[in-house]
Amino acid sequence: MVGAKAKIAVLISGGGTNLQALIDAQKSGIISHGEITLVISSAADAYGLKRAEKAGIETAVVSRKETGSREAFEKAIRELLEARGIELIVLAGFMKILSEDFTGQYSGRMLNVHPSLIPSFCGKGCYGLKVHEMALEYGVKVTGATVHFVNEVPDGGQIIMQKAVAVREGDTPEILQRRVMEQAEWIILPQSVEKVSEKIINER
Numbered sequence: 434m435v436g437a438k439a440k441i442a443v444l445i446s447g448g449g450t451n452l453q454a455l456i457d458a459q460k461s462g463i464i465s466h467g468e469i470t471l472v473i474s475s476a477a478d479a480y481g482l483k484r485a486e487k488a489g490i491e492t493a494v495v496s497r498k499e500t501g502s503r504e505a506f507e508k509a510i511r512e513l514l515e516a517r518g519i520e521l522i523v524l525a526g527f528m529k530i531l532s533e534d535f536t537g538q539y540s541g542r543m544l545n546v547h548p549s550l551i552p553s554f555c556g557k558g559c560y561g562l563k564v565h566e567m568a569l570e571y572g573v574k575v576t577g578a579t580v581h582f583v584n585e586v587p588d589g590g591q592i593i594m595q596k597a598v599a600v601r602e603g604d605t606p607e608i609l610q611r612r613v614m615e616q617a618e619w620i621i622l623p624q625s626v627e628k629v630s631e632k633i634i635n636e637r
Contacts, residue, residue: 434497437637439630442471442519443577444527450614451525451546451622456488458623459636473510476527490575491517524583528560533585543583543628546622548613550595551579553580555588556587558561558616563576565606565613574600576609578617580625594621 443452453471458464472485483511485492493513494621500506506529514522524545537544547555553576554567568576577597582590596617600609 437634439466439520439633440471440480440506440518441469441521441626441630442466442473442514442517442525443469443485443523443525443585444473444475445479445481445525446475446528447479447481449479449484449526450633451618452481453484454619455523455525455623455626456484456490458626463623464627464630467521467626468633471511471513473517475527481526481544501531505534511535511538521629522583523622525622526561529556530587536583536585541582541585541592542629542633543621544580544593544625545583545588545589545590546618546625547579547581548576548579548610548618549579550575550597551581551588551592555579557587559588562610565609567606567611568600569606576600577612578611578621580621593625 443455445452451578457467459469472490475481475495475497482492495506495509496508503625520542522539522543549555549564549568554564566612575597577595579591579595582593584590598613598616
């Protein structure tokens with residue numbers, strides 16, 4: 434289909450820096466086979482919602498606290514995705530672990546970006562600044578980011594792309610986090626989204 438695009442939903446919980454990278458990549462044409470049509474946040478005060486609104490993207494808030502159970506939380510998200518015909522889900526700083534029941538429904542259609550070179554510094558409890566603290570503590574000379582498909586195992590799905598980033602003398606977790614974002618996450622996440630979007634279009 435000429436001009437057809439895969440409908441993408443981005444799930445966030447916070448500032449939305451990776452969401453911004455995706456919005457920018459869409460504008461610049463790096464993402465040409467997909468279009469972000471929905472941003473769902475697990476927190477009503479997430480700054481990422483403002484980024485989405487500024488870009489003219491529909492937003493929704495689904496709070497685990499307000500929905501009560503994980504089942505109700507996931508059901509609310511699923512209903513939003515289905516109502517809008519979402520074909521690809523991107524977890525971009527989404528701080529909730531999704532059940533096997535949920536991830537199984539979107540097998541090969543859900544991506545996550547993790548701020549290390551999997552299988553290093555990944556799995557349950559490894560997220561955000563903590564990952565960079567672990568990398569520095571361990572003394573690795575190279576770290577990076579990984580984009581992978583999501584399955585029921587935290588950070589356990591098939592790897593799509595990885596990019597290495599050098600660890601420098603005097604790095605703090607905050608400095609390293611920023612470098613990994615700029616030199617890896619913001620590059621390979623849009624590229625991976627484009628790659629999977631093109632595959633979805635070709636399989637229609």
